Amino acid sequence: MNNVFVYIELENGAVADVSLELLTKGRELADTLKVKLEAVVIGENLAGIEKELAKYGADTVWVADDKIFAPFRTLPHTAVMCGLIEQEKPQIALFGATPVGRDFAPRVSSALHSGLTADCTQLVIGDHADPKTGKGYTNLLYQIRPAFGGNIIATIVNPDHRPQMATVREGVMRKEEAAKPHAGEVRKIDWQKFVKDTDLAVKIIDRQIEERKINIKGASVIVAGGYGMGSKENFQLVHELAEVLGAEVGASRAAVDAGFTDHARQIGQTGVTVRPKLYIACGISGQIQHTAGMDQSSMIISINTDPEAPINKIADYAITGDVNDVIPKMIKYYKQNSK
């Protein structure tokens, strides 16, 4: 009881990276709180899935295995999660901030009247005193996230409601196997108790899911373009530099919103978090929304016409100049000097 829950998301039958990252963080939280880490898997053909989850620290693996659970649908997953939480009363429940987690975790929180913080960038255990009543709380989950378009960092707590729920984006937390495998004891969820016929009302008619082609998370060099690239046509320059350097292409949210490139390339709080060896920011102003997803890069080069652009505060090299001028020169001098 009062353990830490992690909802395990499946991608083509395999455990999603974000869920392993959450288990790694969940293990750390459970150790601090001296409680168990429990994984919750809802899907089909799940035999043996506990082995990988145990490696990442799961003491218990709750399983609801039936064809009605795959592909993911909101209502049956919500019903199972709510039923199990009411039965087991975890103190913390973590979800990936993926299309799945962001779809059904709010529903779970609404049904249970427990607070949910979206897109956390840090999760820490700490104490809290209510500023009005002075009432003290120990061992709460600090849910830390940028807010207000990334202009502030907020620490959120849920003093009086359980579970304390949070979503975290893929790549934000580190993924690391536990020092030694944990028990990963399988326990079947008595899901028939929780799922009603009306939960099956929404039908999936068609699904077109592509393999992930873009892998910016694993790239050692990233060339990223921002709104300052000016246009979709001009964004091509970012691709040209990336190709010459053998790098992946990333983008800021402003560039994605403006339609310069795909959402899959978005780096930042509402996109992917990356830690490459080299990050070249082209025409990116550097709002915290973006820098939260790349400030762990080993080296940062910024190209911006504005010498005061916030990105320059975290850059190792700040080039003041026009991307249309600087990028072709970088290509030229890289080609001249390599090999």
Place this chain on the structure above:
Amino acid sequence: MMKKQLNIVVLAKQVPDTRNVGKDAMTPEGTVNRSALPAIFNPEDLNALEMALHIRELAGNATVRVLTMGPARAADIIRDAMFRGADGGYLLSGREFAGSDTLATSYALSCALRKIQPDLIVAGRQAIDGDTAQVGPQVAEKLGLPQVTYAEEIVELKEKSIVVKRRLDHGTEVVESPLPMVLTVNASAPECRPKNAKRVMKYKFALTPSEIAAAPDTEAARRATEKEYLQITEWAAADVNPDPQQLGLAGSPTKVKKIENVVFQAKEAKKLTAADCDIADLMVELIASHTLG
């Protein structure tokens, strides 16, 4: 026989324009000066409005009304929606709602929606001031309705159900949901139609009762009082029969413990120009240090 009217409600929010935090929006201490940010129609709620107007066209016999919770000035986005094609709107406003987190917000909206009894609720996926994407699903749960999130396109509107294409990270899914239900609309859905000049002329005097009371002797107030289509419905908390414990700060399980303004810590960046020699030196250095190549 005339088909039953399909009543659609769009959930919309007036938000500070956090996308364009310019230099004047920052104080000398590097903190946000919120009053300097313009209040705008949340972008994805405009996609939601467009989808609702499109569904109204598919249905033939249908209405689209906007429901928003906010201060008096949030009536601006209801007028904006009317200029673009909405039939009217509801403003849910009062001190009781202050300090609401997403859960208290969705509770308040669900109380208003119980009163309206729409056949379809359409909301933007998320608002740019919080980016949580929680209110749509939380409202659906409170009303016990099915939901379809990240809607991009209406494939078919049937008498008792709706077929929707939704956008996922790496693909799309087509789903059919019975009505009534909640749709949340993705930014990749069609953009909202612009304001229509004739509608602007017709609805520019649409006012809430508070706005009429604040300036009763104006031409606008006189017109709005005479014509029912110019009256924006305004509800206080008591009008939607809520449990007061679930409203505002009291009804919010999440509490903000601490807010830190982001002030960038300056680190010594090596400053370069766009001159050939600077760029050439940099590339040589990157190759020599094996950062590149």
